[in-house]
Amino acid sequence: MPNFTLPRPARLTRTHKVSAAVVATASCAAALAFTAAPSEAETTAAHAPAAVKPVSANGLPLTAKDRADDxxxxxxxxxxxxxxxxxxxxxxxxxxxxxxxxxxxERKAIVAPKAAPKAPKATPKRYANNLDGWIRESLDIMKAKGIPGSYEGLHRNIMRESSGNPNAVNDWDINAINGVPSKGLLQVIQPTFDAYHVAGTPHKLTDPIANITAAANYAAHRYGSIDNVDSAY
Missing domain, CATH: 1.20.5 (Single alpha-helices involved in coiled-coils or other helix-helix interfaces)
Incomplete structure (x- = not known):
């Protein structure tokens, strides 16, 4: 049997032991990191989706026309x-x-509507206090009451009967003899005036407007219009 001399075991100091431990620990960490982390190529390959070729509704590959329509x-x-x-x-x-x-x-509905402005009052028509004014006022009343007559017919008969004097009195004809003398512009007796007095005018025989309208109303009933009277009536 050959004579082998066993080498003397080397003596490890504390420094040697520490160094060996450090090296061993580093080797293990590197091995674990290498094993746990897959390579970039493996990661890309693992997560890359499988290539899918587009197909039409019937399962056939898309044509150029299908792609254009899409x-x-x-x-x-x-x-x-x-x-x-x-x-x-x-x-x-x-x-x-x-x-x-x-x-x-909503705001408009809440706000109270403004009251409509009041229409201005009509200014009453004014007439001159003379024969012309009396005839014109009487004509307006006659028109409103539907009594016929004209300015010419009234003026002509007034001038013949009283010469335009509203206080004229006939004290010599048959009426005067009977106690009912004719008075006023158109020489009307009291009974005739009372029977044909026009409402809205003074109930006074010698009032110019009341006298004219009552005489015109009487003439309209007896002669058709004061315009048809040319003499005593």
Whole structure:
């Protein structure tokens, strides 16, 4: 048997032990990191989606025409979305306008309407206090009451009967003899005046307007109009 001399075991100092521990720990950490972290290539390959070829509805590969149609459809969808956004904005504006109008209507409903301005009172027509004014005022009353007669017919008979004097009195004819003398512009006796007096005028025989309208009313009933009288009536 050969004679082998065993080498003397080396003596490890504390420093050697610490160094060996550090090296061992670093080696283990590197091994774990290498094992736990996959390579960039492996990660990319693991997460990359499988390539899928586009197909049509019947399962066949898309043709060039199908791709063009899909492009048109996508653009149409995009246009619709854009149009939808615009419509939404317009609707918002319309809604805001409706709310504003509604508030305006509510405010108007709350405010009490202004009273309509009163119509100005009609200024009463003025007539001269003379023969011309008396005839004109009498004609307006006659027109309102439907009594016929003209300015010429009234003026002509007045001048013949009293010469335009409203206080003229006949004290010599048959009426005067009977105690009922004719008086006024158109020489009317009291019974005739009472029977044909026109409402709205003074109930006084010698009042110019009352005398003219009562005589014209009497003449209208007996002769058709004062215009038809040319002599004593």
């Amino acid at each position: 492009g048109k459809e996508a653009r149409a969808v995009a246009s619709s979305v854009a149009a939808g956004l615009k419509v939404t904005a317009v609707e918002k504006q319309n809604h805001a306008a409706e709310q504003t109008a509604s508030r305006s209507i």
